[in-house]
Amino acid sequence: MATVLPPPSKRQKVAQAEKAREQQEIQSIPSGLGSVRVQFFDQATGDATGPAVSVPVVDANIKNLETLLNTLQGNDDDDRVPYRFTYQSDKEGQTIDILADLYHSLLQPGIKTTEDTVSLYYTPQAVFRVKAVSRCAASIAGHGEAILATSFSPVSSSTMVSGSGDSTARVWDCDTGTPLHTLKGHTSWVLAVAYSPNGAMIATGSMDNSVRLWDAKKGQALGGPMKGHTKWITSLAWEPYHVQETGRPRLASASKDSTVRVWDVVSKRIDTVLTGHKGSVTCVRWGGTGQIYTASHDKTIKIWNPKDGTLIQTLTAHAHRVNHLALSTDFALRTAYHDHTGKVPESDSEKVTAARKRFEQAATVNNKIVERLVSASDDFTMYLWDPSSSNKPVARLLGHQKEVNHVTFSPDMAYIASAGFDNHVKLWNGRDGKFITTLRGHVGAVYQCCFSADSRMLVSSSKDTTLKVWDVRTGKLAMDLPGHRDEVFAVDWSPDGQKVGSGGKDKAIRIWRN
Amino acid sequence: MPQNEYIERWQKQHGKRLDHDERTRKRQARESHKQSHDAQNLRGLRAKLYQQKRHKEKIQMKKRIKEQEEKNVKSSAPDEPSKTPLPQYLLDRSQATNAKALSSAIKDKRNEKAAKFAVPLPKVKGISEEEMFKVVNTGKKTHKKSWKRMITKPTFVGNDFTRRPVKYERFIRPMGLRYKKANVTHPELGVTVQLPILSVKKNPQNPLYTQLGVLTKGTIVEVNVSELGLVTTSGKVVWGKWAQITNVPENDGCVNAVLLV
Numbered sequence: 132m133a134t135v136l137p138p139p140s141k142r143q144k145v146a147q148a149e150k151a152r153e154q155q156e157i158q159s160i161p162s163g164l165g166s167v168r169v170q171f172f173d174q175a176t177g178d179a180t181g182p183a184v185s186v187p188v189v190d191a192n193i194k195n196l197e198t199l200l201n202t203l204q205g206n207d208d209d210d211r212v213p214y215r216f217t218y219q220s221d222k223e224g225q226t227i228d229i230l231a232d233l234y235h236s237l238l239q240p241g242i243k244t245t246e247d248t249v250s251l252y253y254t255p256q257a258v259f260r261v262k263a264v265s266r267c268a269a270s271i272a273g274h275g276e277a278i279l280a281t282s283f284s285p286v287s288s289s290t291m292v293s294g295s296g297d298s299t300a301r302v303w304d305c306d307t308g309t310p311l312h313t314l315k316g317h318t319s320w321v322l323a324v325a326y327s328p329n330g331a332m333i334a335t336g337s338m339d340n341s342v343r344l345w346d347a348k349k350g351q352a353l354g355g356p357m358k359g360h361t362k363w364i365t366s367l368a369w370e371p372y373h374v375q376e377t378g379r380p381r382l383a384s385a386s387k388d389s390t391v392r393v394w395d396v397v398s399k400r401i402d403t404v405l406t407g408h409k410g411s412v413t414c415v416r417w418g419g420t421g422q423i424y425t426a427s428h429d430k431t432i433k434i435w436n437p438k439d440g441t442l443i444q445t446l447t448a449h450a451h452r453v454n455h456l457a458l459s460t461d462f463a464l465r466t467a468y469h470d471h472t473g474k475v476p477e478s479d480s481e482k483v484t485a486a487r488k489r490f491e492q493a494a495t496v497n498n499k500i501v502e503r504l505v506s507a508s509d510d511f512t513m514y515l516w517d518p519s520s521s522n523k524p525v526a527r528l529l530g531h532q533k534e535v536n537h538v539t540f541s542p543d544m545a546y547i548a549s550a551g552f553d554n555h556v557k558l559w560n561g562r563d564g565k566f567i568t569t570l571r572g573h574v575g576a577v578y579q580c581c582f583s584a585d586s587r588m589l590v591s592s593s594k595d596t597t598l599k600v601w602d603v604r605t606g607k608l609a610m611d612l613p614g615h616r617d618e619v620f621a622v623d624w625s626p627d628g629q630k631v632g633s634g635g636k637d638k639a640i641r642i643w644r645n
Numbered sequence: 646m647p648q649n650e651y652i653e654r655w656q657k658q659h660g661k662r663l664d665h666d667e668r669t670r671k672r673q674a675r676e677s678h679k680q681s682h683d684a685q686n687l688r689g690l691r692a693k694l695y696q697q698k699r700h701k702e703k704i705q706m707k708k709r710i711k712e713q714e715e716k717n718v719k720s721s722a723p724d725e726p727s728k729t730p731l732p733q734y735l736l737d738r739s740q741a742t743n744a745k746a747l748s749s750a751i752k753d754k755r756n757e758k759a760a761k762f763a764v765p766l767p768k769v770k771g772i773s774e775e776e777m778f779k780v781v782n783t784g785k786k787t788h789k790k791s792w793k794r795m796i797t798k799p800t801f802v803g804n805d806f807t808r809r810p811v812k813y814e815r816f817i818r819p820m821g822l823r824y825k826k827a828n829v830t831h832p833e834l835g836v837t838v839q840l841p842i843l844s845v846k847k848n849p850q851n852p853l854y855t856q857l858g859v860l861t862k863g864t865i866v867e868v869n870v871s872e873l874g875l876v877t878t879s880g881k882v883v884w885g886k887w888a889q890i891t892n893v894p895e896n897d898g899c900v901n902a903v904l905l906v
Contacts, residue, residue, distance in 0.1 A: 279732040296730020322733045365733045387737075411737065428737070454734060536734055574882050575874070578734070597880030613879035620732045636729075 160234045164188040167233060167245045171200055174217070174254040174562075176497050180204065183248050192232035200253060214253040215545070215604075218242070226560060228604065254545055257585035259471045261628030262645035263600045263609045264590070268630070269308025269642040270614070273301055278634025280323055281621040284347065285466045286330035287473070288625030291632045292347075293640055294321030300335045302350055305630055305642050312350025316343050323364055327380060328372040328467035328486070332396070334382050336364025342384050344396060354399045362387035368417040370437075372467035373487035377479065383423055383437070385412035391425050393437050403440035407433060414456045418502050419464050419490040420519075426453035432506055434518055446516055448524050451509035455537050459503040459561065462542035462584070463493035466626045471584065473627070493544065503561070505547050507535035513549055515564040526564030530557055537579045541586035546603055548589050550577035556591045558603065568606035572599050578620055584628040592619035598633055598643065612643055764889050765832070765903050769863035772798075772850050777859070781817065793817070799824050799894040801842050801858040801866065816857055824860060827900040829868050829888050842900070843867040843885050860900055864890045868902065 139147070169191070170183040181203035186195070193216065201211045216229040218237055229236045229251070237243045276296030283305075284290040290311065294300045300314040300321045319338035326333055326347065333345040340363055341356035363386065370381040381402055382394045391405040391412055410428030417423050422443060423435040432446040432453055458464070468476055468485035476482045494500045503525070504516040513528035513535055533553035540547055540561060547559040556570040556577055575595030582589050588609060589601045596617055600610035617636035624631050631643040662668070680699070687695050781793035793815060800818040808814060830837045847865040848854035860866070867885045875883040888902035 277730045279730055320730045322736075363736075365736075413734070574876060574880060578732070593880070595876045595880040611880070620735075 160189050160232060162189050164234070164238070165245055167191060167238070167243075168248040169196070169199075169233075170248055170250045171203065172250055172252045174252045175495065180253075186233075188234055188238065188245060191234065193229060196229075196233075196251070212258060213256045215256050216251045216253050218249065219252055226565060230604070254543065256587075257471070257543065259585055259628070261583040261585045261588060263588055263602075264612070264631045264643040264645050265600075265610050266644065267612070267614045267641050268644045269305070269640075271303060271308055271310065271640045271642070272638065273310050273313075273640070274299070274634075274638050276320075277617075277620065277636040277638060278640060279320060279620055281623045281632050281634050281640070282324050282326055283623050283625040283630070283632060284326050284330045285328060285469050285626055287469075288627050288629035290347070291623070291625075291630075291640075291642075292324045292326065292333050293621070293632070293634050294324040294335055294337075295634075295638075296320045298337070298339075300324055300333070300345070301640075302333070302347065303632075303640055303642075305625075305632065308642060312345075314343075314345045314350060314352070316352050316356065317341065319363075323367045323384075325367040325369055325382075327369050327382075327396075328465065329482070330469070332380075334367050334369070334384075334396075336367050336384055336386075338363040340364070340386070340388075342367070342382070342394065344382075344399070357394055357399050357401075359392050359401050359404075360384065360386040360388055360390065362411070365411065365413055366415045368415045368423070370417050371419050371421075371464045371486070371490065373483050373490055374417075374419065374421045375483075377483075381437070383415050383417055385415035385425060387411040389427065389429075391415055391423065391435070393423070393440075403437060405433075405435045405437075405440055405442075407442055410452065413452070413454055416456050416458050416461070416504075417464070418458055419460050419494060420500065420502055422518075424456055424458070424504060424518075426456045426506055428452040430508075432456065432504070432516070444518055444522055446506075446514075446518065446522055446524075448514050448527075449506065449508040449510055449512070453506050453508045454535065455507045457505050457538045457540045457547070459501075459505075459540045459544045460490055460493045461540055462582075462626070463489045469626065471627065493542075503540075503544070505538050505540065505564075507538040507549055509534045511535065511551075513538055513547075513559075513564075515547070515559075528557075528559050528564050528566070530566055530569070531555065533576075536577070539580055539582060541582040541589075541603070542584055543586040545586060546582070548580050548582065548591075548603075550580045550591055552576040554593075554595075556580055556589070556601065558589075558606065570599075570601045570606060570608070572601075572608050572611070573597070575618070578618070579622050581622055581624040581631075583624050584626055588624075590622055590624055590631050592622035592633055592635070594618040596635075596637075598622060598631070600631075614641060615639075764863075764865070764905060766863045766889055766891060769849055769861070772861060777850075777854070778816075795819065796822070796857060796859060797895075798822065799860045799900070801825070801845050801860055803844070803858070818857065822895070824894065824900050827866060827868055827888065827890070827902045829870075829902045829904050830891075831904050832906065838873065840868040840870060840872075840888075843869050846887060860890055860894050862890055862893050865905070866890060866900075866902060868904075870904075 166185045166187045168183045169186050171180040197214050218227045243249050274295040274297055278293050278295045280294040282292055289306045291303045291305050298317045298319050302312040304311045317337040317339055321335050321337050323336035333347050336342050340360045341358050343356050344353040364384050366385040368383045380396045382396050385391045389408045393402040395402045408427040408429055412425050412427045414426040423437050426432050430449045434444040436443050468482045476485045494502055507513045511531045514524040515526045517525050531551040533551050535549050535551045537550040544561045547561050549557050554573045558567040573593040573595055575593050577591050577593045580591040589603050592598050596615045598612040602609040615635050615637050619633050619635035622633040634640045778794040779797050780791050781795050782788040782791055787793050795817045799822045802823050826839050827842050828837055829840045844867045845858045846867050848859050849863045865887050868888050870886045871884050887905045890902045892901040894900045
């Protein structure tokens with residue numbers, strides 16, 4: 132006696148319908164559209180690469196375009212470079228990313244027809260790929276108070292330093308999830324931590340108005356406190372590796388007392404004092420061309436020459452205090468000669484050459500070294516600057532509805548991400564400052580954000596106790612990382628992309644990995 | 646010249662009495678004695694009025710003393726702007742920390758498991774059914790069986806409630822005694838916010854009263870805390886939280902509650 136299957140329930144029917152609908156949406160390119168002529172342009176220089184090529188529409192997907200471009204450039208099979216293609220229309224100046232293929236991005240919306248020649252701008256992407264962090268590898272207790280700053284070593288993702296409200300900084304072994312060293316000495320909160328570009332030293336700035344230096348390997352103090360500031364330290368910046376005098380690295384510290392002091396790290400003396408700001412200096416950056424950029428509560432950004440401590444330029448446009456600065460070359464400067472291959476040059480001169488090469492590679496646009504600067508402010512806007520060419524901003528980045536706290540350039544300079552107190556992270560085009568998308572998802576103020584080394588991911592930390600990993604290209608949430616038990620003040624993605632370290636008010640460091 | 650300023654006029658014409666200053670000084674000096682005498686000896690309505698007046702005066706006095714004290718404080722620059730460590734970018738910002746403190750306080754408390762079942766008012770006085778319900782006997786049939794009841798206490802009635810036909814309506818919850826909002830105090834912070842009530846979770850008197858949404862002292866209600874901006878560990882906004890009613894709403898005309906954290 133055969134039992135008859137009961138008819139499907141409503142839930143099953145709905146699920147089936149849903150599945151059918153989703154499956155239908157798998158996009159196929161209709162055949163018989165013929166071919167389209169494609170002209171490639173280099174995004175960095177704006178020059179055309181090769182002649183216009185006729186490509187069948189059916190085959191015009193990213194993968195094939197990449198192969199075609201690699202062939203046009205004569206790259207060998209082993210050093211093929213992945214590219215990102217964008218289409219820039221001439222009239223409205225809008226930029227469209229080619230997500231999967233030409234048909235769905237350009238032809239189907241009617242932006243271009245098969246009759247036209249499509250000009251595609253390409254940018255090389257990182258040859259390596261960073262996986263999105265997805266789980267908490269370790270939650271390490273140790274700090275007695277909230278964690279205020281974190282930073283990975285530029286050498287590898289295995290060590291990280293964190294500064295805390297318990298007036299210590301701690302160095303962590305991220306592979307095993309254990310503490311390595313406790314850097315004791317400060318008498319108040321440690322507000323800023325920074326690894327030197329060669330990864331040998333750690334500088335910490337504190338609420339007790341002093342800066343201290345530590346040996347990153349041994350965890351010992353290098354000399355006593357460097358005193359001079361009269362208010363707390365807000366930000367630290369090391370001199371880029373290729374600009375340093377051999378054996379005499381320098382460090383810039385910004386303070387609430389509205390000065391920036393440049394320290395000679397070896398003799399522990401003040402090299403120069405940059406005075407001129409009228410309010411607390413919130414952020415300091417040392418550019419690869421040897422200039423120091425500072426942002427302040429007095430609404431200005433100043434550019435200094437650290438050799439003689441003279442002011443080069445003052446950028447005024449903001450209507451309220453400037454919170455944060457980011458350089459387009461930040462990533463290259465931070466990692467100096469440490470690249471994704473993990474090979475370290477042997478001699479010092481080779482290291483400097485490698486660091487300089489990496490910087491120049493990152494900064495060259497149209498065969499000129501251009502260091503762009505983006506500044507975030509309390510007036511809800513950001514400005515994109517090109518200080519070498521003009522003291523007028525390139526673009527004003529409008530869109531945030533509350534104070535913008537943090538801004539960062541992607542390592543490939545294509546994107547700017549900004550984190551605001553309006554719960555949103557916004558993505559902007561790194562070249563012209565055009566708005567790309569808003570990353571919605573946080574339910575509290577977003578404090579910091581950090582790009583992965585390949586610029587394909589972004590991690591943001593928020594007051595709502597979570598970290599969120601975003602896919603930069605699609606603007607979607609890639610991974611939600613709850614786990615912290617209170618607001619997350621600091622987040623950093625290791626320069627090799629393996630790990631994310633975060634710390635916050637719950638006093639525990641968390642290491643995240645894929 | 647206004648009609649009633651005859652004293653001033655007299656003083657302008659003839660000067661003050663020679664012993665005027667001394668008299669005023671003495672009157673002032675005896676002021677406290679008089680006040681004390683009045684406070685001890687007045688009876689009845691006069692005493693009540695006198696106490697009211699005195700109460701108001703005292704409030705003003707205390708305020709003024711406090712102002713004075715604050716003015717006199719020699720302020721030295723605080724070495725740390727706040728007690729809790731904050732990152733550089735949050736220093737120099739005036740923060741609305743209330744909701745934040747709420748959130749962390751709640752989390753801390755959660756850790757203590759025992760606190761889960763403790764409520765601020767563990768015991769309440771029982772309310773008899775006679776006191777709670779009034780028998781409605783309008784109409785002959787209703788009168789004969791006396792099955793209809795009117796609730797004499799404040800109630801919470803949900804938004805989607807529609808009354809049943811008269812014939813079937815056993816319990817009447819009077820419109821005038823319905824409440825939608827509660828003044829909810831956070832016990833640790835001492836901030837009070839008016840929040841919409843979402844539902845009645847538990848009336849300690851009787852499960853039936855829970856069902857009917859009766860608001861008496863000690864009742865646990867769920868309130869909408871979304872505007873406080875609390876977040877869960879997974880980063881979602883907390884929407885409803887429980888609170889216990891601390892007053893007798895029918896006496897006060899409002900619902901006061903304390904948040905359970």
